[in-house]
Amino acid sequence: MTKPLADFSRAAQGLSRNPLGIIALFIVLVYGFAALVTGFTDSLSTTEKAPLIYFLVIFPVLVLGIFAWLVSMHSTKLFGPGDFKSEDNFVKLMSATASLTLASVKTEDLATAAPDVQSIVRSVQDALPAQGVAAARPHVLWVDDCPENNVNERRAFEAVGLQISLALSTDEALARTESQSFALIISDMGRREGPREGYVLLEKLRERGSTTPFLIYASADSQELRAEARRRGAQGSTNSAQVLFQTAMRILLG
Incomplete structure (x- = not known):
């Protein structure tokens, strides 16, 4: 396993210990996949690229809204025993x-x-x-x-x-x-x-x-x-x- 993958594996293990970390890990993975996909969009038309662009713009706003709701309404559910x-x-x-x-x-x-x-x-x-x-x-x-x-x-x-x-x-x-x-x-x-x-x-x-x-x-x-x-x-x-x-x-x- 290369060093970047090993570092990511250790970080993933740490993040997966509580719900808040799982949310962060999910965001990292989504943007990682999005970055891979954008590397293959040179051959796509503007119309075909539009869904990906909309996703990259809307997704962080959606995540921020959900995070604010969780913190205000379900704060204790964001922690695990290790915290x-x-x-x-x-x-x-x-x-x-x-x-x-x-x-x-x-x-x-x-x-x-x-x-x-x-x-x-x-x-x-x-x-x-x-x-x-x-x-x-x-x-x-x-x-x-x-x-x-x-x-x-x-x-x-x-x-x-x-x-x-x-x-x-x-x-x-x-x-x-x-x-x-x-x-x-x-x-x-x-x-x-x-x-x-x-x-x-x-x-x-x-x-x-x-x-x-x-x-x-x-x-x-x-x-x-x-x-x-x-x-x-x-x-x-x-x-x-x-x-x-x-x-x-x-x-x-x-």
Whole structure:
């Protein structure tokens, strides 16, 4: 194998490790074939050369448009395991993305939720090492009398390095906060104890002097509910898994 071919083979192997490299390799090959074809066009008429000329002009514009769409809508799909410092980080990213996507399906359309979820999780993965959050493993208290309803949400948080403890009632949550500290508390609203038990827990915590950030994750959401939650001392209220994840990470990353 000659040196140019050997160099191309090594470059091709490197490019084929992730989708972005495969796109680049495809472009190189297309233009390589185009260059070979142009060498045999001397005998062709202007009309016969026109398709090739149009192709050489339109193809880069088309590629640029597709590339811009991929970067803006499917950025995490452009990377492979080898692009991460360790394959564990790649696995965590995929796990968090899958879990948060499944959680989002409850209130949002999967086709529109997936690209946003990937972008959210990737940005969190990028921020965690810089802030030291992954090493510190912040502890989150999740209060819900039906924890099976938010399994995927918790998996998404755990996949990016958070610890999650569960409490099934207001009394259990208060007891836990007395024995240990938490970086964040996430609570549902209605429980067996009452239809607005989330606010009951929040009020008791604030009466004790607790300033732990508090988020409401309930089945309903509106501007009025969000305003009431903030007025009572919570940092937010939502029924969207994506909004919950983003808000929680904004709080934890400071």
